[in-house]
Structure formats: structure tokens, C-alpha cells
Amino acid sequence: MALSGGLWFLTAGISVLWWSHSVCVAADDGILKCDELRLGQYVCKVPEINPATQEPVKCANYTAFAPCQPAPNIFCKNYEGIVKNFTGEEIGFYRPFPCRNVNGYSYKVAVALSLFLGWLGADRFYLGYPALGMLKFCTVGFCGIGSLIDFILISMQIVGPSDGSSYIIDYYGARLVHLTINNETFRESQLYP
Structure with a gap:
């Protein structure tokens, strides 16, 4: 009696495997998404x-x-x-x-403010950094050196709006894409001649 029960279990298992295989083959009909x-x-x-x-x-x-x-x-x-x-x-x-997420800060306006009124801190006020804007205003742009550094940082899009959004830049215009390296980055070795 135990043999017939084991035989029944084996037959049922084979039937389930055959049915699941036929369902999987029917689901994978070879047509791509x-x-x-x-x-x-x-x-x-x-x-x-x-x-x-x-x-x-x-x-x-x-x-x-x-x-x-x-x-x-x-x-x-x-x-x-x-x-x-x-x-x-x-x-x-x-x-x-x-x-990109944008909230109304124009790249052209930020660069222009940094170039012409950076020594007064207008660029930092515009981008949402009032403390740095006031510091630049009181020190006359850190004696000119701070204004030059801010102009370079803003024009290279390293310093952006304080809310974390991106600048409004023409969609087909010159945008900088910052590349980052993390643990998922693959480094390809170079062959030297």
C-alpha cells in the first residue's frame, strides 16, 4: 500500500512539473516586449x-x-x-x-549678477544664500577675490540654488553634467604601448 501511495505521489509530482513547464512555455512565446x-x-x-x-x-x-x-x-x-x-x-x-528639477533660478541671471554685482553679494542673495550675500556685501566681495571665486563656481555650475534645484538652462543649450564615481563604477584598465 505504501508503494502505491509513493507511486501516486511521484505521478502527481511529474504531472505538476509537466503542467508548469507547459504554462511557462506558453507564456514565453518568443515575442519580445x-x-x-x-x-x-x-x-x-x-x-x-x-x-x-x-x-x-x-x-x-x-x-x-x-x-x-x-x-x-x-x-x-x-x-x-x-x-x-x-x-x-x-x-x-x-x-x-x-x-531635472527646476524652481525658477535662471543660470544666465546668476552669472550676470555674479559678474556685475558679485562684489555686493547680489548673486548669493539671488541664489538663496543671504548670510554669504551679507558677508560679501560687508567685505566688498572679500576684497574682490571672493567675487572672482564665486563667479568661477557659479559659471561652472558647481554652486547652485540653495533649495537643491537646478538652474533653468536652455534645453538644447550648454549644460554641464557632473560625473561621479562610486562603488558601482567600473574602471577600465588602459593598455600602455
């Missing part, structure tokens, strides 16, 4: 730029999304999970890309 397409198999639209902030519309949590259209006669699963044959006009997925 649209966001896994290769470059050239889709076209993403240029994001709409807000003229006041010079950042993409609907920028939230430092991320915005652009609609992407798979090329004609491409089969893939769209963002709803539906397999479609695309004609090149339908949206297949939304590609995330980074955007």
Missing part, C-alpha cells in the same frame, strides 16, 4: 519642452517619458501586454529619460 526592441526598430518622439522651465512637460521624480513607435511590420508586446503588428503609427511603449 516593445521596450526590448533593438535600436533602429523603433522611433521615439522628441519630448515637448516647457518654455518656462526648459524641461520636458510632465517631468516627475527626475524622469520623463517619451512615446515610442515600433517600425512597420514589427511584432511585439505593447505597454498593455498585447501582441500587435505595428504599422509605424501606434505607440508601442514609453521610454524613460532623465530630467
Whole structure:
């Protein structure tokens, strides 16, 4: 009797494995998700730029999304999970890309204030640093040296607004991207001749 119970358990186990394998094979039908397409198999639209902030519309949590259209006669699963044959006009997925948080501080205004009125501390008052602005005002810009240093720091976008936001800079303008190195950064060794 124990043998037939063990045989039943073995048969049930094999049946469960076969069923789970067939379900997994049916779920993985070999059709890619649209966001896994290769470059050239889709076209993403240029994001709409807000003229006041010079950042993409609907920028939230430092991320915005652009609609992407798979090329004609491409089969893939769209963002709803539906397999479609695309004609090149339908949206297949939304590609995330980074955007910045801005609160109304203009880069051009900050540089101009630093260049022309930096010795009075106007640049630091504008960026939200009233104590440093008052110190520069009382010491006439640290005798000119502090104004020069502040001008360099502001023009290189090292010193920014006090609330942690970014400057408003033209979207297609000259922006500096600060590169950082952390524990996740891969350093490639160079071969010397």
C-alpha cells in the first residue's frame, strides 16, 4: 500500500512539473516586449519642452517619458501586454529619460549678477544664500577675490540654488553634467604601448 501511495505521489509530482513547464512555455512565446526592441526598430518622439522651465512637460521624480513607435511590420508586446503588428503609427511603449528639477533660478541671471554685482553679494542673495550675500556685501566681495571665486563656481555650475534645484538652462543649450564615481563604477584598465 505504501508503494502505491509513493507511486501516486511521484505521478502527481511529474504531472505538476509537466503542467508548469507547459504554462511557462506558453507564456514565453518568443515575442519580445516593445521596450526590448533593438535600436533602429523603433522611433521615439522628441519630448515637448516647457518654455518656462526648459524641461520636458510632465517631468516627475527626475524622469520623463517619451512615446515610442515600433517600425512597420514589427511584432511585439505593447505597454498593455498585447501582441500587435505595428504599422509605424501606434505607440508601442514609453521610454524613460532623465530630467531635472527646476524652481525658477535662471543660470544666465546668476552669472550676470555674479559678474556685475558679485562684489555686493547680489548673486548669493539671488541664489538663496543671504548670510554669504551679507558677508560679501560687508567685505566688498572679500576684497574682490571672493567675487572672482564665486563667479568661477557659479559659471561652472558647481554652486547652485540653495533649495537643491537646478538652474533653468536652455534645453538644447550648454549644460554641464557632473560625473561621479562610486562603488558601482567600473574602471577600465588602459593598455600602455
